[in-house]
Amino acid sequence: MTEPTPRFLPRRIVSGGQTGVDRAGLEAAIAVGIEHGGWCPKGRLSEDGSIPSRYDLVETDSADYPVRTEQNVIDSDATLILYESRLKGGSLLTRRLASRWQKPLLCLKLEAAHPAELRAWIDQMRPATLNVAGPRESTSPGIQQRSLEFLLQALAPPTSP
Template sequence: MNGVVESLKRKEKVEEDLYFAKRDRELLQAMHRQQVRPLAGEPVVIVSGGQTGVDRAALDAAMALGLPVGGWCPKGRCAEDGPIAPQYPLRETPSRDYAERTAWNVRDADATLILYRNALSGGSLLTAKLARRAGRPLLVRDLSEGFDATSAARWLTTNQVRVLNCAGPRESGASGIYAQALEGLKGLFALWAERAKLLS
């Protein structure tokens, strides 16, 4: 039975990787066609796609500190745990395609931070590819090796980031990553917001 389950998981991963590879060029073209629209003129803004796991942790960490949040989510406010709650002020893309909102969040941010564990895959890998090809600053951190909020805040300040896109695995793909990311991001956002105020 375990062998069948593992085989299905491998098959799903291959299909997912093929899908993202196929969409990669199309999404990059769409990013260049769309005009970048900065979010509201706040000192710092955190955006994400609202999915469970790292996306949701970023929004919750920012909101707990009173920082503005935003971002794009799929049409219907889709997430693996049901429609994204209205407390998260995310805008819907025209389609239910997760990859579309991934591209639009990269596009509308000054930089992207990806938190993951062990290996990048799926949507997190696509996010990294899109950020690199669009020439956006990108910071990728493996939480299994710990998270240094001070060095991450320094990176944000050095790159003069005001709108940060946060991404990473959903909770079902990395159990416990929401809590782990939430703790690290609260520390990061507090440091970043304070430095941004001093520089503004």
């Protein structure tokens, strides 16, 4: 019996720490045992108050969300946007910034995506640092849990046949 081919895993996952997809990315990194981090607004600002200290994020000099969004795109090798319905707000900005900085980008509509799509993209792109972005919890209730489950499936080690 042959051993399954090891999957490529990013060395680090970063996000801005907002509720929703950002935190799902950080939680997925913690769960699979890889580094996590990224930039967050000054004061660790998020829609639910202060971003929990368990997330190893660095504050920008600005409380404006777009500042940390751009810095996370710049500091990453590739960006993943998970979304539902359509891209809007900060997710749309993230897509524009990835294009501006010529960074690889994958946008996946959660309800239509399969973890194998993300798995194949990661294996092809091989980003050492992956930026994970998408809607906040208040605009897409439940997206944090759905995104976390999706990311854990995509990042899970291969199973033996």
